């Protein structure tokens with residue numbers, strides 16, 4: 001499939017890559033771009049040759065937020081009735097792990113999209129922030145919720161109420177990102193991490209991703225019950241038998257992903 005605002009490729013075994021491709025607009029997230037990202041994510045999710053997905057922008061910007069020029073023409077009733085571009089801001093149904101490879105600006109919706117991903121590899125140049133307050137709005141792609149879960153209430157308040165930005169090192173310190181690497185290698189590192197995930201049993205990875213995400217939605221008791229159900233469910237898979245046989249026989253497992 002060909003796209004106008006993104007580029008997709010398979011740069012390594014088991015890995016699907018999506019590059020945001022509006023460099024002149026710092027990868028501002030317009031409705032058509034967001035729809036393409038959603039379509040590409042769903043296509044990789046359904047592709048048996050892909051075990052993990054990397055989402056990236058370019059060296060200058062992961063994404064500088066929702067497209068302000070598009071939003072400036074959105075009326076109140078349009079937003080209320082049709083949802084504007086905010087309706088396209090949800091990748092939570094993707095079952096395969098998504099790794100954000102972030103360089104440069106990850107602002108507003110850009111920061112929110114990175115936080116929707118399951119892991120973040122940041123270049124030393126990455127800057128995270130939620131500057132919506134400067135536009136007279138608040139984050140609408142999950143920023144008030146995911147950022148607060150990630151960095152805690154006090155810092156989330158400062159970031160969202162005052163447009164305080166986080167450097168890559170600060171983001172690492174506060175647990176927003178998995179690692180910070182040199183600008184020359186951030187994408188390669190994200191692809192390597194995706195390859196590592198893709199080399200595991202995909203049924204186990206899927207159940208694990210789902211269970212971890214439940215930690216944000218359920219009480220501890222409900223979350224623990226969800227985890228145990230997933231644990232028991234995996235005893236019905238060929239991969240569970242293979243993984244345990246391979247351990248006993250001192251050989252690497254041959255996953256069937258079922």
Ligand code: CAA
Pocket residue numbers: 024025026028029064065066067068069070086105107108109110112131132135138139140141143
């Ligand atoms: N929407 C639309 N266009 C954008 C954009 C955005 N979010 N961010 C940058 N651009 C465009 C600029 O308009 C400019 O285009 P022109 O050359 O046609 O004028 C081009 O990208 C380059 O940007 P700058 O000239 O501003 O580059 P800079 O290096 O001087 O500044 C920046 C970079 C600090 C990121 C600055 O562009 C900026 O502040 N961008 C807006 C950041 C922002 O407010 N993001 C939040 C958006 S709202 C949101 O995301 C809501 C939500 O929660 C879903």
